[in-house]
Every structure is written in structure tokens, then in C-alpha cells.
Amino acid sequence: MTIDTDQYMQMDRQGIWHPYTRHSAAQAGDFPIITKGEGVYLFDAEGNKYLDAISSWWACNLGHSHPRLVEAIIRQARELQHSILGNLSHPRAIELAEELVGLFPDPRHVLFASDGASAAEAALKIAIQYWHNLGHGERNRFASLEDAYHGDTLGAVSVGYLEGFHLPFKPLLFPAYRGESPYCGRCKHGKEPASCSQECFDSMLAVFDEHADELAAVILEPLCQGAAGMRIYPPEYLRLLDKLCKEKDVLLIVDEIAVGFGRTGKMFAFQHAGIDPDIICLGKSLSGGYLPISATVVKDKIFETFGDQPEDRTFYHGHTFSGNPIASAAALETLRIYERERIVEQAEQKGRLLKDQMAPLSDLPHVVDVRCLGMIGAAELDDEPRWPQQIRERLLGEGILVRPLGNVVYLMPPLITSGDILNRTVEAFCNAVEVCR
Ligand SMILES: Cc1ncc(COP(=O)(O)O)c(C=O)c1O
Numbered sequence: 001m002t003i004d005t006d007q008y009m010q011m012d013r014q015g016i017w018h019p020y021t022r023h024s025a026a027q028a029g030d031f032p033i034i035t036k037g038e039g040v041y042l043f044d045a046e047g048n049k050y051l052d053a054i055s056s057w058w059a060c061n062l063g064h065s066h067p068r069l070v071e072a073i074i075r076q077a078r079e080l081q082h083s084i085l086g087n088l089s090h091p092r093a094i095e096l097a098e099e100l101v102g103l104f105p106d107p108r109h110v111l112f113a114s115d116g117a118s119a120a121e122a123a124l125k126i127a128i129q130y131w132h133n134l135g136h137g138e139r140n141r142f143a144s145l146e147d148a149y150h151g152d153t154l155g156a157v158s159v160g161y162l163e164g165f166h167l168p169f170k171p172l173l174f175p176a177y178r179g180e181s182p183y184c185g186r187c188k189h190g191k192e193p194a195s196c197s198q199e200c201f202d203s204m205l206a207v208f209d210e211h212a213d214e215l216a217a218v219i220l221e222p223l224c225q226g227a228a229g230m231r232i233y234p235p236e237y238l239r240l241l242d243k244l245c246k247e248k249d250v251l252l253i254v255d256e257i258a259v260g261f262g263r264t265g266k267m268f269a270f271q272h273a274g275i276d277p278d279i280i281c282l283g284k285s286l287s288g289g290y291l292p293i294s295a296t297v298v299k300d301k302i303f304e305t306f307g308d309q310p311e312d313r314t315f316y317h318g319h320t321f322s323g324n325p326i327a328s329a330a331a332l333e334t335l336r337i338y339e340r341e342r343i344v345e346q347a348e349q350k351g352r353l354l355k356d357q358m359a360p361l362s363d364l365p366h367v368v369d370v371r372c373l374g375m376i377g378a379a380e381l382d383d384e385p386r387w388p389q390q391i392r393e394r395l396l397g398e399g400i401l402v403r404p405l406g407n408v409v410y411l412m413p414p415l416i417t418s419g420d421i422l423n424r425t426v427e428a429f430c431n432a433v434e435v436c437r
Pocket residue numbers: 115116117118120149150151152221226227255256257258283284
């Protein structure tokens with residue numbers, strides 16, 4: 001598609017409020033206008049090509065314009081573009097729910113929505129109403145991790161507060177009990193992985209000791225606190241939390257929105273810990289990142305308390321586009337591609353290359369920590385605000401699109417990125433980190 005870039009940039013400045021973008025950056029108007037995506041690449045209006053090294057906000061695990069996905073979307077659009085799930089149903093949502101439930105060990109039901117925040121928000125409300133249904137309205141608090149991120153709606157922000165993002169909304173948020181962030185990169189307890197005994201878990205233990213009777217659920221991002229700066233932590237933390245939740249009868253909600261669907265080298269990150277959470281939030285790559293769809297997958301022991309006999313305990317919650325047929329068709333095709341192309345196995349193997357290649361970065365004096373898990377590779381830099389931006393600009397010039405999180409620069413490329421391209425990308429990334437100082 002050809003457009004007049006200057007004219008579009010001007011129209012952009014006049015009309016678009018860009019999410020998570022400073023006005024100064026939007027006004028400077030120096031970001032590319034993307035007109036095409038193909039495989040692992042995005043192309044701008046000037047014909048420049050960029051490797052999508054953040055998978056378009058961690059969603060496009062299968063890259064762009066995958067022919068099978070495009071075909072599935074077109075096919076479904078011709079047949080039925082939208083119909084609701086309130087007192088109606090349609091084949092794609094039915095098939096998708098069946099496939100999703102089949103990914104987990106025991107019977108579950110799936111509540112669809114359109115974005116990640118809505119999936120997290122639904123999980124919180126389901127947990128609250130579950131206890132209400134059981135006659136335990138006093139179980140109406142949550143525990144979560146410091147520096148968590150579960151989306152930008154008010155409930156999700158209440159359990160996922162990041163000061164830099166959410167300060168103005170503080171007066172509106174409900175209080176949540178916080179466990180210390182398992183921030184291995186800057187361990188407050190001075191431990192290294194080899195000597196770590198999950199000391200950071202003690203604060204969560206203390207929350208449970210004092211407040212278990214008030215807790216409806218704990219919610220957390222399994223193994224990687226993404227928005228906080230790709231803080232990767234060991235599965236042992238999840239195992240301890242799962243055990244504690246079982247002991248104290250508190251629901252465990254895992255937010256797999258960013259890390260689900262193979263990103264960590266397993267289909268779901270919580271599987272590294274061998275646990276079986278009560279509620280699982282899915283989004284982003286559920287449809288390969290092609291169309292907005294999310295899901296809250298809930299164990300039947302919870303679902304079954306929402307009956308309407310003799311009293312009405314219906315979950316009065318939903319969205320116009322919950323389980324939209326075209327988005328569901330994209331999600332179904334995504335799952336087929338995962339199976340056919342062995343996407344998760346690929347991610348696991350390539351993740352090892354990524355890790356090996358990034359390891360030498362930890363010798364650089366201005367690199368505080370290097371952390372990798374599956375197809376996530378991050379480097380935390382000393383607190384020098386100019387470096388991440390310099391790295392971003394340098395890589396953009398080399399045709400690689402990254403988007404630092406504060407002083408953390410990271411790669412999270414599509415899982416289909418070939419070994420060769422991955423190799424070259426990591427090399428360019430490491431060079432950029434090395435010379436930024
Ligand atoms: C762990 C996690 N949960 C929830 C969300 C929110 O998803 P969405 O942006 O689709 O609302 C995100 C987004 O980055 C996320 O990383």
C-alpha cells in the first residue's frame with residue numbers, strides 16, 4: 001500500500017491518541033507508519049523492513065500474514081462475522097472452548113472476552129462471586145505481586161499496580177495484599193540462583209498467615225513479570241505458592257496473557273512448575289495475535305457454583321464481542337498451526353540458542369542482569385536513562401524493532417523466527433547493548 005507519509009503523519013498527530021506513548025514522541029512524529037506485515041517482518045510506508053522483535057506487544061507468536069490464518073479469517077468472515085454468546089452459540093466458539101479445555105487436565109469452562117485486561121478482570125470477579133456463591137462473602141480480597149501487571153482496567157490495575165503507570169488512579173483502586181516481587185536480577189536477599197531458598201516468598205507467606213481468611217484468590221504472572229521488566233523467576237516460587245493456596249483454600253489465578261502459547265518453551269509457563277491453577281487467563285497470542293480475543297479458563301468446581309437454582313447466581317458479566325466468530329476461527333487455526341509446525345518445541349530449542357548467545361552480555365560492566373526464558377531474552381542496564389533509547393534507535397536503523405521497558409532492553413521475537421535470523425538479531429542486539437555506553 002502506498003501512502004503519502006508526511007500527510008499521514010500529520011493526520012496521525014491530529015487524530016490518534018497513541019497508547020503508552022508520550023505526547024512529545026507523538027508530536028515529533030518520528031515513528032514508522034507500518035503498512036504491511038509478512039512473516040517475522042513489518043514494513044513501513046517507505047518500504048523499510050523491520051524484524052518484529054517484540055512480536056507486536058508480545059502477541060504475534062506466529063509472525064504476520066500467515067497464509068493459513070489469513071485464509072481461516074476470510075473463510076469465517078464469509079460465513080458468520082458476528083453473533084453473540086448470550087443465549088446463543090456458534091460453532092467456532094464451541095470448537096475453540098473444547099480445544100482450550102483439552103489443553104488442561106480436568107474439566108473447565110471458558111469465558112471469552114476480547115483483550116487481556118478483560119480476561120484478568122473476569123478472573124477476579126469470578127473468584128469473588130465464587131466465594132459469595134458458597135456463602136463466604138468475607139473472602140473478598142486478593143493477593144498479588146509487587147510490580148505486577150494484569151492490564152489497564154481498574155480491577156486489573158488494583159492487583160497490578162505499577163507506580164509509573166498508575167499513580168493518578170490510586171484513590172480509585174481497591175487494596176490488595178502484596179508479596180515481594182521475585183526479582184532475581186536485583187535480589188533483595190543478596191542470593192544467587194544456586195544459593196536461593198525463595199526468601200522472597202516469605203512475604204507472601206506472611207500475607208497468608210495474616211489474611212488467608214479474607215483472600216478470594218492470588219493472581220500472578222507465572223515465571224515472568226513482563227511489564228515490570230521481564231523479571232524472570234524460578235518455578236519453585238510457583239510450586240510453593242500453589243501448595244500454600246491448596247493448604248489455605250485460596251484460588252490460584254495465573255495470568256498467561258503474555259507468556260502463554262509457547263513463549264517460555266512450554267505451552268503455558270505454569271507447566272514448568274507442574275502445577276494445576278484454578279483459573280487461567282489467556283489473550284494476546286491466543287489468536288496468534290491476529291484478532292482480539294481472550295479467555296478466562298475456569299475449573300468446573302468453580303463454574304458449577306454459578307447455577308440459577310434455587311437462587312440466581314448467574315455471572316452477569318460479558319462483552320459484545322466475547323468469542324467473536326472470526327477471532328475464534330483465528331484462534332482455532334492458531335492451535336492447529338501450533339500442532340502442525342511444532343511451535344512450542346521450536347520455541348524451546350531456539351530459546352536455548354537465545355540464552356547461550358546472550359550470556360556474554362553479563363560480563364559487561366553496565367549490564368546489571370541478563371535473563372532468558374524460552375524466547376524471551378532481556379538485559380537490565382545500569383540506571384542511565386539514555387542507553388535504552390540509544391539501543392532502540394540503533395536497532396531500528398538496523399531493521400530491528402524493540403521497545404525497552406525502562407532500563408530493560410529485551411527481545412521477544414515471533415516463535416517462528418528462523419535460527420539464522422534469530423542468530424543475526426541477537427548478535428545485533430548484543431552489539432547495541434555493548435556500544436551504548
Ligand atoms: C501479563 C499481562 N496481563 C494482562 C495484559 C493486558 O492485556 P491487554 O493489553 O490485551 O489488555 C498484559 C499486557 O501486556 C500482560 O502482559
